[in-house]
Amino acid sequence: MAAVIELSDVTIRRGKNVLLDAVSWTVEEDERWVILGPNGAGKTTLLQIAAAQMHPTSGVAQVLGEQLGRVDVFELRPRIGLTSAALAERIPRQELVRDVVVSASYGVVGRWREEYDELDHGRAHDLLVEVGIKHLADRTFGTLSEGERKRVQVARALMVDPELLLLDEPAAGLDLGGREDLVSTLSMLAYDPDSPATVLVSHHVEEIPPGFSHVLMLRQGRIVAAGLIQDTLTAANLGATFGMPLDLEERDGRYWARRRTRRAG
Numbered sequence: 348m349a350a351v352i353e354l355s356d357v358t359i360r361r362g363k364n365v366l367l368d369a370v371s372w373t374v375e376e377d378e379r380w381v382i383l384g385p386n387g388a389g390k391t392t393l394l395q396i397a398a399a400q401m402h403p404t405s406g407v408a409q410v411l412g413e414q415l416g417r418v419d420v421f422e423l424r425p426r427i428g429l430t431s432a433a434l435a436e437r438i439p440r441q442e443l444v445r446d447v448v449v450s451a452s453y454g455v456v457g458r459w460r461e462e463y464d465e466l467d468h469g470r471a472h473d474l475l476v477e478v479g480i481k482h483l484a485d486r487t488f489g490t491l492s493e494g495e496r497k498r499v500q501v502a503r504a505l506m507v508d509p510e511l512l513l514l515d516e517p518a519a520g521l522d523l524g525g526r527e528d529l530v531s532t533l534s535m536l537a538y539d540p541d542s543p544a545t546v547l548v549s550h551h552v553e554e555i556p557p558g559f560s561h562v563l564m565l566r567q568g569r570i571v572a573a574g575l576i577q578d579t580l581t582a583a584n585l586g587a588t589f590g591m592p593l594d595l596e597e598r599d600g601r602y603w604a605r606r607r608t609r610r611a612g
């Protein structure tokens with residue numbers, strides 16, 4: 348069985364900037380990854396490769412068994428569920444929530460004249476139930492809170508029954524309650540054996556949903572550490588990733604981090 352994502356020495360350059368530097372990384376079907384790193388580390392760039400939205404400058408990138416550069420990305424992309432701020436900006440504010448979700452099956456943003464059958468509508472409804480917002484089905488996207496919009500986007504990303512689910516900072520901009528609700532939803536998805544391989548980008552260890560299995564830590568386009576969360580998510584690796592000494596705590600599968608302070612005595 349081919350890996351879902353397989354990057355070998357992938358480098359991305361834009362002018363003089365090296366956005367990713369010789370990144371090698373493999374994601375298997377049953378894995379749920381978190382990508383952690385500071386601003387500008389290259390997290391979104393890495394996700395763009397995984398989403399077949401960008402090609403490596405050098406190195407080899409395979410997604411769902413297809414090599415980027417040798418595959419028609421328009422056939423590959425519908426197999427991938429993606430949420431990102433860039434995509435959210437393209438959703439028309441007057442669009443009904445149910446249509447935001449169902450229109451993913453055509454890969455379009457903004458419903459026009461496509462015909463959807465009962466199965467599509469049924470699936471969209473089930474997904475809204477799954478992410479806890481079925482009561483919002485008839486609201487327009489523009490009237491939703493930020494947290495509600497994030498949930499709509501997760502439902503939309505799942506609509507195509509993706510083989511790979513990519514979530515770029517889904518908790519950004521959420522208040523504490525909104526973040527906790529989203530972490531619960533993502534945790535539920537992570538524990539579901541029928542869920543696709545998942546990659547979640549975040550700045551914060553507090554946002555790692557229980558059930559996620561692996562972490563990749565990036566700094567300045569390079570991998571600091573990658574592997575099973577319980578082995579890899581250490582204070583030392585986190586400190587090296589964010590460039591400061593950090594203390595890290597874990598309880599019931601949730602994590603907290605803060606700057607290490609010198610204690611008196």
Ligand SMILES: Nc1ncnc2c1ncn2[C@@H]1O[C@H](COP(=O)(O)OP(=O)(O)OP(=O)(O)O)[C@@H](O)[C@H]1O
Nearest residue numbers: 361362364366384385386387388389390391392393
């Ligand atoms: N087209 C481009 N040309 C030059 N530099 C770029 C280009 N696109 C991105 N970069 C730079 O590449 C680096 C990595 O960007 P990327 O968006 O992947 O980081 P990130 O880890 O997702 O950051 P953030 O947490 O701030 O969203 C940044 O320093 C960014 O300024």
